[in-house]
Amino acid sequence: MIMQNKIIVENLIASFGAKQVLHNINMGIQKNRITAIIGPSGCGKSTFIRCLNRMHEVVPQAKVSGKVLVDDKNIYDSDIDPVYIRRRIGMVFQKANPFPTMSIRDNVVAGLKLNGIKDNDVLDKTAEESLKKAALWDEVKNDLNKSGMSLSGGQQQRLCIARALAVEPDVILFDEPCSALDPISTSKIEDLMIELKEKYTLVIVTHNMQQAARVSDHTAFFLYGKLIEFGETDQIFKKPKEKSTEDYIVGRFG
Amino acid sequence: MDREYLSFFRISRSKFSGDFIFEAIIGFFALCILVFAFLLFRELFVESGLSRNTFGWDFLTGTTWDPVSEVFGSLPFIFGTLVSSFLALLIAVPFSIGIAIYLSELAPEKLRTPLSFIIELLAAIPSVIIGLWGIFILAPFIRDYLAPPLSTYLGFLPLFQGPMYGLSMLTGGVILAIMIIPITSSVSREVIMTVPTHQREAALALGATGWETTRIAVLPYARSGIFGAVILGFGRAIGETMAVTMVIGNSPRISESLFSPSYTMASVIANEFVEATSKLYVSSLIEIGFWLLVISVIINIAARILVWKLLRVEGGGRA
Amino acid sequence: MKWNKRKMIDRIMSFLTAACVVIAIIPLVSILYTVTINGISAINLDFLTQLPKPVGEPGGGLGNAIQGTFIVVGIACLIGLPIGILSGVYLSEYGENRFGRFVSFVADVLTGTPSIVAGMFAYTFIVLYFRSFSAIAGGVALSVLMIPIVTRTTEESLKLVPGSIKEASLALGIPKWKTTLYIVISTGKSGIITGALLAIARISGETAPLLFTSFGNMFWSGGLDKPISTLPVQIYTYAITPFPDWHAKAWAGAFIFILMILILNVGVRLVTRKKFG
Numbered sequence: 001m002i003m004q005n006k007i008i009v010e011n012l013i014a015s016f017g018a019k020q021v022l023h024n025i026n027m028g029i030q031k032n033r034i035t036a037i038i039g040p041s042g043c044g045k046s047t048f049i050r051c052l053n054r055m056h057e058v059v060p061q062a063k064v065s066g067k068v069l070v071d072d073k074n075i076y077d078s079d080i081d082p083v084y085i086r087r088r089i090g091m092v093f094q095k096a097n098p099f100p101t102m103s104i105r106d107n108v109v110a111g112l113k114l115n116g117i118k119d120n121d122v123l124d125k126t127a128e129e130s131l132k133k134a135a136l137w138d139e140v141k142n143d144l145n146k147s148g149m150s151l152s153g154g155q156q157q158r159l160c161i162a163r164a165l166a167v168e169p170d171v172i173l174f175d176e177p178c179s180a181l182d183p184i185s186t187s188k189i190e191d192l193m194i195e196l197k198e199k200y201t202l203v204i205v206t207h208n209m210q211q212a213a214r215v216s217d218h219t220a221f222f223l224y225g226k227l228i229e230f231g232e233t234d235q236i237f238k239k240p241k242e243k244s245t246e247d248y249i250v251g252r253f254g
Numbered sequence: 255m256d257r258e259y260l261s262f263f264r265i266s267r268s269k270f271s272g273d274f275i276f277e278a279i280i281g282f283f284a285l286c287i288l289v290f291a292f293l294l295f296r297e298l299f300v301e302s303g304l305s306r307n308t309f310g311w312d313f314l315t316g317t318t319w320d321p322v323s324e325v326f327g328s329l330p331f332i333f334g335t336l337v338s339s340f341l342a343l344l345i346a347v348p349f350s351i352g353i354a355i356y357l358s359e360l361a362p363e364k365l366r367t368p369l370s371f372i373i374e375l376l377a378a379i380p381s382v383i384i385g386l387w388g389i390f391i392l393a394p395f396i397r398d399y400l401a402p403p404l405s406t407y408l409g410f411l412p413l414f415q416g417p418m419y420g421l422s423m424l425t426g427g428v429i430l431a432i433m434i435i436p437i438t439s440s441v442s443r444e445v446i447m448t449v450p451t452h453q454r455e456a457a458l459a460l461g462a463t464g465w466e467t468t469r470i471a472v473l474p475y476a477r478s479g480i481f482g483a484v485i486l487g488f489g490r491a492i493g494e495t496m497a498v499t500m501v502i503g504n505s506p507r508i509s510e511s512l513f514s515p516s517y518t519m520a521s522v523i524a525n526e527f528v529e530a531t532s533k534l535y536v537s538s539l540i541e542i543g544f545w546l547l548v549i550s551v552i553i554n555i556a557a558r559i560l561v562w563k564l565l566r567v568e569g570g571g572r573a
Numbered sequence: 574m575k576w577n578k579r580k581m582i583d584r585i586m587s588f589l590t591a592a593c594v595v596i597a598i599i600p601l602v603s604i605l606y607t608v609t610i611n612g613i614s615a616i617n618l619d620f621l622t623q624l625p626k627p628v629g630e631p632g633g634g635l636g637n638a639i640q641g642t643f644i645v646v647g648i649a650c651l652i653g654l655p656i657g658i659l660s661g662v663y664l665s666e667y668g669e670n671r672f673g674r675f676v677s678f679v680a681d682v683l684t685g686t687p688s689i690v691a692g693m694f695a696y697t698f699i700v701l702y703f704r705s706f707s708a709i710a711g712g713v714a715l716s717v718l719m720i721p722i723v724t725r726t727t728e729e730s731l732k733l734v735p736g737s738i739k740e741a742s743l744a745l746g747i748p749k750w751k752t753t754l755y756i757v758i759s760t761g762k763s764g765i766i767t768g769a770l771l772a773i774a775r776i777s778g779e780t781a782p783l784l785f786t787s788f789g790n791m792f793w794s795g796g797l798d799k800p801i802s803t804l805p806v807q808i809y810t811y812a813i814t815p816f817p818d819w820h821a822k823a824w825a826g827a828f829i830f831i832l833m834i835l836i837l838n839v840g841v842r843l844v845t846r847k848k849f850g
Contacts, residue, residue: 087746352593493687
């Protein structure tokens with residue numbers, strides 16, 4: 001198996017106005033693997049993941065420097081349109097956010113419709129495929145015209161995953177996707193992530209260490225905006241090299 | 255992965271992207287607002303030029319308004335506007351605060367929405383209809399039932415002297431009060447609702463009654479916001495035209511008595527603008543309009559600052 | 574203070590403040606009652622569809638005034654709604670800067686423009702320029718009052734759309750302008766519509782701006798560039814005459830007018846309540 005990095009982060013620095021939140025992050029994220037980002041509240045993990053799909057800069061006064069290379073191309077190059085990047089790198093948020101005025105089917109294909117694809121046959125087919133990939137198809141196949149808001153929390157989150165999948169990204173970022181969900185929905189989504197890594201590269205931010213241990217291949221530990229340690233998940237959890245990593249995992253702080 | 259239908263998306267960012275064009279177009283409409291505010295002031299300022307140059311500041315202090323000999327002084331109207339509006343405040347504010355307190359603190363839950371809806375309805379009635387009612391119902395009522403006792407018991411005050419024929423400063427003040435109660439009470443109510451619950455709870459935990467809680471915990475907190483609501487009401491009273499024109503008597507004299515007819519800035523414009531024959535006459539009326547706008551804007555800015563501060567800071571409601 | 578005395582004061586204050594509410598409602602009741610009693614008897618189909626007759630002649634109606642009101646308000650909407658809504662969209666979605674905050678403040682202050690001043694502006698701007706009273710001038714005068722209201726209500730409605738929805742759209746690679754146009758506006762739609770309807774109700778009731786812009790007309794509208802009759806102006810004209818016959822017509826006109834305005838207002842609020850009920 002060829003281990004190649006889908007994303008390489010070089011000297012990434014991020015700030016909100018005068019406040020610097022990420023200090024010189026250097027990291028490689030492997031293709032078709034799940035990489036978990038862990039760390040206490042405020043350590044910069046959400047900011048980090050938002051730098052990967054150029055969502056960080058949407059906030060007023062937010063700044064980024066450094067490089068993020070996806071397939072060896074720096075996504076922060078001046079000739080790159082961030083809108084395009086976000087199609088190739090999708091995101092699922094902490095709280096499910098389906099579009100309230102759209103049906104389930106329209107929610108799934110929103111990314112395609114709004115980018116000019118009008119052929120209903122293509123849209124319907126894509127909706128079905130994406131919902132299947134997100135393990136939601138069986139539950140909603142007869143209710144595609146119902147509002148996206150009529151689903152339960154866990155289903156809404158899977159709807160958001162289907163929506164992200166429909167635009168055919170290479171990478172999917174998950175920002176604490178299960179923190180608002182019950183254990184059963186959480187476990188469904190964890191199983192889904194393991195299935196998805198076959199075709200996609202996944203990065204997941206989580207404050208739940210058990211989840212990171214269950215699901216991920218590699219884990220990065222962040223503290224106060226710095227990358228403290230990065231390695232295979234097994235190694236991080238069983239034999240952490242840094243003391244602060246060990247402290248966090250054992251539960252001494254955070 | 256089948257990506258061909260995504261292939262027409264641009265990688266590189268062009269200067270005239272959809273985002274730029276869209277923002278420019280709707281930004282243009284936002285700019286229209288500024289342009290139009292500017293035009294509003296400019297038109298009135300320029301068209302009042304003849305009058306301003308002829309009379310200077312005497313326009314604001316002159317008491318003669320004589321279209322025949324072309325002498326125009328606006329003091330009677332400024333007097334009429336300010337006094338009628340102050341009178342309206344004197345009457346409306348106690349009621350408005352009472353209403354606001356009742357509807358936000360003391361009334362049973364079920365009554366709150368219907369009652370506030372009914373009060374709002376008063377604001378929806380067109381001013382010309384309120385004026386119509388004012389001429390035929392309110393003015394006779396004040397003349398026959400309110401003025402006599404005022405004259406009998408308080409007649410030693412110059413305020414209540416002289417004959418009362420119904421159309422008077424007093425009637426004008428009352429009708430304005432009726433018209434500003436809805437806005438003053440509703441903004442006061444919103445302000446009162448932004449008082450944090452923990453303030454009330456602190457008082458209640460000490461064993462305070464409903465009224466005492468309102469008096470100790472709520473009102474002091476909401477004071478500046480309520481003041482802002484009062485100023486908003488004042489601004490509304492100043493700009494009001496039809497109802498007050500129909501009941502105030504339209505006589506440009508300055509009198510100490512509330513029983514005398516009076517004339518407001520808005521009313522003189524409404525009555526005489528179409529009849530105004532000479533350029534100076536029209537220009538003078540426009541100058542009155544200009545000052546009316548200026549006063550209105552100043553009052554509104556003061557009110558917004560007071561109300562905004564409280565509503566934004568507490569994160570509650572909308573002005 | 575003894576507990577009983579405090580309780581009594583509490584009861585008295587409850588009573589007094591409730592009395593404030595009751596007293597404030599009395600004029601409302603009186604107005605509605607008077608208008609209905611005096612106006613309803615004159616209402617018949619003729620009244621709604623005929624032109625006014627000269628003094629002394631019985632009969633006639635306010636058909637042209639009703640027509641005129643619709644026309645002038647319609648013109649105001651054509652001007653005021655696009656400008657108001659689009660600038661409100663700008664202020665909400667792109668207005669986090671000094672320009673946006675300033676415009677928002679100016680719009681807010683302009684909502685308090687005295688209506689007669691709006692009429693005066695339309696007079697100098699349109700009537701003087703075209704040398705004629707006209708329906709268009711009346712529409713412009715009303716739009717002066719309408720635009721700040723619609724701008725602010727649109728801005729506030731769109732600000733209520735949760736940021737997470739916008740983020741979801743951006744994260745899908747949908748450009749900001751499409752996010753605003755298709756996602757934000759459609760989510761905030763009902764607030765925008767409500768605000769617009771309330772603004773329409775508000776300007777429909779205005780008289781002062783029309784006194785020297787659309788002016789008045791005893792006949793059906795002869796064209797948008799000519800003077801036109803409107804209900805409020807006609808009511809006012811009748812009310813200040815010394816003729817009892819015309820006073821009766823004023824009441825009748827007032828009855829129709831109040832009916833139209835109240836239906837519009839109540840309708841809007843019922844719709845809002847249903848959506849959030």
